[in-house]
Amino acid sequence: MGTTVDDTFRILVATDNHLGCFEKDPERCNDSFETFEEILVMAVDHKVDMILLGGDLFHENKPSRPCMVQCMDLIRKYTFGDSPVLFDFISDPVENFKHSKNPVVNYLDPNLNVAIPIFSIHGNHDDPSGPGQFCALEMLSVAGLINYFGRTTDLKEINISPILLEKGRTKLAIYGLSSIKDERLFRLFKSNMVKMLRPKESMDAWFNIMVLHQNHTKHGLTNYIPESFLDPFLDLVIWGHEHECLIEPRLSAEDSFHVIQPGSSVVTSLCAGEAVTKNVALLEVNHQQQFKVTALPLQTVRPFVFDDVCLADHAMDLRPINDKINPVEDLIESHIHKMIIKAKELHTGHPKQPTKPLIRLRVEYTDESQMFNACRFGHRFENEVANPSEMILFRKFKQEKKPADI
Amino acid sequence: MGTTVDDTFRILVATDNHLGCFEKDPERCNDSFETFEEILVMAVDHKVDMILLGGDLFHENKPSRPCMVQCMDLIRKYTFGDSPVLFDFISDPVENFKHSKNPVVNYLDPNLNVAIPIFSIHGNHDDPSGPGQFCALEMLSVAGLINYFGRTTDLKEINISPILLEKGRTKLAIYGLSSIKDERLFRLFKSNMVKMLRPKESMDAWFNIMVLHQNHTKHGLTNYIPESFLDPFLDLVIWGHEHECLIEPRLSAEDSFHVIQPGSSVVTSLCAGEAVTKNVALLEVNHQQQFKVTALPLQTVRPFVFDDVCLADHAMDLRPINDKINPVEDLIESHIHKMIIKAKELHTGHPKQPTKPLIRLRVEYTDESQMFNACRFGHRFENEVANPSEMILFRKFKQEKKPADI
Ligand SMILES: [Mn+2]
Ligand SMILES: [Mn+2]
Ligand SMILES: [Mn+2]
Ligand SMILES: [Mn+2]
Numbered sequence: 001m002g003t004t005v006d007d008t009f010r011i012l013v014a015t016d017n018h019l020g021c022f023e024k025d026p027e028r029c030n031d032s033f034e035t036f037e038e039i040l041v042m043a044v045d046h047k048v049d050m051i052l053l054g055g056d057l058f059h060e061n062k063p064s065r066p067c068m069v070q071c072m073d074l075i076r077k078y079t080f081g082d083s084p085v086l087f088d089f090i091s092d093p094v095e096n097f098k099h100s101k102n103p104v105v106n107y108l109d110p111n112l113n114v115a116i117p118i119f120s121i122h123g124n125h126d127d128p129s130g131p132g133q134f135c136a137l138e139m140l141s142v143a144g145l146i147n148y149f150g151r152t153t154d155l156k157e158i159n160i161s162p163i164l165l166e167k168g169r170t171k172l173a174i175y176g177l178s179s180i181k182d183e184r185l186f187r188l189f190k191s192n193m194v195k196m197l198r199p200k201e202s203m204d205a206w207f208n209i210m211v212l213h214q215n216h217t218k219h220g221l222t223n224y225i226p227e228s229f230l231d232p233f234l235d236l237v238i239w240g241h242e243h244e245c246l247i248e249p250r251l252s253a254e255d256s257f258h259v260i261q262p263g264s265s266v267v268t269s270l271c272a273g274e275a276v277t278k279n280v281a282l283l284e285v286n287h288q289q290q291f292k293v294t295a296l297p298l299q300t301v302r303p304f305v306f307d308d309v310c311l312a313d314h315a316m317d318l319r320p321i322n323d324k325i326n327p328v329e330d331l332i333e334s335h336i337h338k339m340i341i342k343a344k345e346l347h348t349g350h351p352k353q354p355t356k357p358l359i360r361l362r363v364e365y366t367d368e369s370q371m372f373n374a375c376r377f378g379h380r381f382e383n384e385v386a387n388p389s390e391m392i393l394f395r396k397f398k399q400e401k402k403p404a405d406i
Numbered sequence: 407m408g409t410t411v412d413d414t415f416r417i418l419v420a421t422d423n424h425l426g427c428f429e430k431d432p433e434r435c436n437d438s439f440e441t442f443e444e445i446l447v448m449a450v451d452h453k454v455d456m457i458l459l460g461g462d463l464f465h466e467n468k469p470s471r472p473c474m475v476q477c478m479d480l481i482r483k484y485t486f487g488d489s490p491v492l493f494d495f496i497s498d499p500v501e502n503f504k505h506s507k508n509p510v511v512n513y514l515d516p517n518l519n520v521a522i523p524i525f526s527i528h529g530n531h532d533d534p535s536g537p538g539q540f541c542a543l544e545m546l547s548v549a550g551l552i553n554y555f556g557r558t559t560d561l562k563e564i565n566i567s568p569i570l571l572e573k574g575r576t577k578l579a580i581y582g583l584s585s586i587k588d589e590r591l592f593r594l595f596k597s598n599m600v601k602m603l604r605p606k607e608s609m610d611a612w613f614n615i616m617v618l619h620q621n622h623t624k625h626g627l628t629n630y631i632p633e634s635f636l637d638p639f640l641d642l643v644i645w646g647h648e649h650e651c652l653i654e655p656r657l658s659a660e661d662s663f664h665v666i667q668p669g670s671s672v673v674t675s676l677c678a679g680e681a682v683t684k685n686v687a688l689l690e691v692n693h694q695q696q697f698k699v700t701a702l703p704l705q706t707v708r709p710f711v712f713d714d715v716c717l718a719d720h721a722m723d724l725r726p727i728n729d730k731i732n733p734v735e736d737l738i739e740s741h742i743h744k745m746i747i748k749a750k751e752l753h754t755g756h757p758k759q760p761t762k763p764l765i766r767l768r769v770e771y772t773d774e775s776q777m778f779n780a781c782r783f784g785h786r787f788e789n790e791v792a793n794p795s796e797m798i799l800f801r802k803f804k805q806e807k808k809p810a811d812i
Contacts, residue, residue: 023537024537065536065538065541065542065544065545066540069507069538069544069545069548070507072549073508073548076548080517080518081517101476101479102479102483110488110519111486111488111518111519111520112518112519113517114517130471131430131470131472132472134471135471136471138471139471139475139545142475142479142482143549143551144482144549
């Protein structure tokens with residue numbers, strides 16, 4: 001990207017921060033906040049122009065008071081300040097923020113000193129609900145803390161007006177689509193009712209980003225959004241909602257645009273997809289419509305090791321000897337000890353990383369006598385593991401069957 | 407008050423705004439917000455230095471999302487801006503706001519442009535609760551919208567550090583005591599465990615205001631705070647919690663200080679005390695420690711007429727003639743028509759004043775046959791009255807008895 005830095009947009013991209021998740025768990029209650037703070041610190045350190053969030057900032061639709069207070073405090077602490085914002089807001093804020101009481105981008109409010117504006121769509125966890133159909137992001141927006149966009153209200157037709165930004169010669173259009181039911185959105189796309197409103201002036205000069213929060217992988221026939229539905233004029237799609245981090249830009253199926261999927265910044269479920277290294281992205285876009293994604297590994301994520309064990313693979317006799325001695329328990333215990341050692345390799349040295357790991361071992365059993373009380377078993381690891389009572393997941397081993405010829 | 411205006415503090419004093427009260431009533435849902443907005447407009451129009459609130463800003467401990475959004479929007483709209491704040495904050499904010507994550511007075515935050523800082527204690531409606539013991543005011547405070555003070559955390563001893571402000575030669579000390587249980591506070595006062603921490607420097611030069619939110623009238627032996635408990639060095643006590651507006655400064659029982667009781671800015675209960683004209687106060691304090699209270703009548707309060715009728719006073723035969731004709735109903739109906747006419751006299755001409763009145767008639771009956779279904783009766787007034795089903799309150803007439811000689 002051989003251009004002067006001054007024209008290049010620098011954007012910190014993150015999604016699914018799930019603030020407040022596990023807030024009632026004394027061990028894990030701060031995890032989401034520690035990493036959100038790490039992300040904000042990164043934004044400051046990397047001197048980005050803005051932060052772009054892909055939804056599910058909050059875990060609960062109605063975040064608790066401590067959660068809201070902590071979130072507002074962090075945003076005010078790191079994104080307000082004196083460094084000037086170096087890009088212009090070109091589109092009509094009344095159009096971009098039309099659901100809002102005060103449709104102004106926060107960094108242009110003369111009463112607020114915003115250094116790093118945050119732009120966010122909502123996810124399915126923090127979508128509008130209740131009387132007046134407000135969402136938690138609306139609270140942040142009315143306080144001038146974020147710029148909440150991409151909300152649709154029409155159930156029959158979606159017109160997406162992009163946020164248009166200019167930094168020197170670089171033109172950036174951001175199409176936001178906040179979370180809606182996959183089936184409904186699938187249907188609207190199918191019937192051609194999702195319109196992307198492109199700027200008429202120098203239409204081809206814009207770098208076009210879309211940020212959305214939907215199922216990316218296919219769950220059922222219409223319960224996801226195929227990449228082929230999205231307009232091929234797009235340059236980069238930022239996919240929220242999926243928690244697995246796939247930060248390297250990947251060409252879409254039809255080679256039309258690149259896709260990045262930052263994934264959640266906190267482990268919300270103990271599945272394999274959440275056990276990979278979590279990153280956010282530093283996205284740079286220059287005036288030649290070139291972009292670069294730099295993966296920024298998160299240092300404060302709690303170590304999480306996921307593994308499978310299939311008891312059928314073990315030659316030894318696993319039948320319980322008596323009520324107290326179960327060879328399966330011994331086998332699993334030693335396996336878990338190895339996982340705990342592996343988890344230590346995930347320590348980053350960041351002073352705020354929690355060190356007690358999350359451990360999840362899926363145990364495929366062949367015979368129910370091989371099962372034991374996983375919760376009681378967990379007590380032995382109380383001092384070593386963050387989720388002692390939920391480490392083991394038993395499931396019945398199924399011989400692979402060939403499809404029957406019917 | 408023959409002093410230069412520049413040295414004189416101008417403070418808008420209000421209390422018990424009860425934002426969100428009746429928010430589910432389609433007729434009354436906006437009442438609290440309309441009047442809160444009127445108060446904020448008054449603050450701007452009267453060019454006050456600050457707004458001082460006496461608690462119960464919110465009606466619900468956990469205000470709804472629309473309520474929070476509306477409140478934040480109004481505060482940001484009217485209290486942020488370019489006019490400079492002309493007084494100095496002299497006390498230690500870490501001491502005044504020690505419960506807060508970010509103990510800074512909002513108008514001195516370099517990232518916020520605050521024109522009229524709001525200072526508020528909490529009331530019993532919006533007191534801290536739940537995990538972390540946060541209250542709704544904490545959300546406004548962390549967003550930089552208000553300065554929340556006067557919170558005590560020690561259950562055994564209360565030390566009140568005043569907010570110390572200087573405008574030219576005028577020195578103002580504000581002692582805030584957010585709502586706590588009357589019985590507990592009564593006990594703490596009795597055992598001398600409530601300490602007012604007076605500034606050592608030029609102790610006698612300060613004008614001393616106390617703002618509290620407690621029962622003022624005696625309910626039971628220890629379920630209120632007698633004025634005699636309060637320190638005689640005080641000059642003015644602002645009493646929150648009581649909803650009747652008693653805005654004229656009145657000397658306390660022991661002639662030690664003056665008391666004003668602004669009352670609620672919205673009718674929350676249909677009692678006689680809420681049917682008087684509601685005011686907020688413009689408080690001016692000059693460098694000679696003189697003060698002046700100007701009552702500012704609120705123009706947007708919904709008209710409310712309260713009356714009593716005693717059926718025993720009526721000579722006519724009030725026995726029902728049949729199932730359909732009840733002379734009491736006719737009598738009451740004509741009485742209510744008169745009250746509705748009286749309510750029209752309460753129209754102020756303010757474009758935002760709701761005009762459908764609140765009507766409350768207490769009917770003292772002598773015989774149960776005189777009662778009727780007040781809710782069904784109310785249907786006749788659906789188009790004329792804001793509370794048709796709750797207009798009538800029946801109560802049994804009691805002959806006054808002389809105390810027995812026991
Ligand atoms: Mn989601
Ligand atoms: Mn999510
Ligand atoms: Mn009250
Ligand atoms: Mn109260």
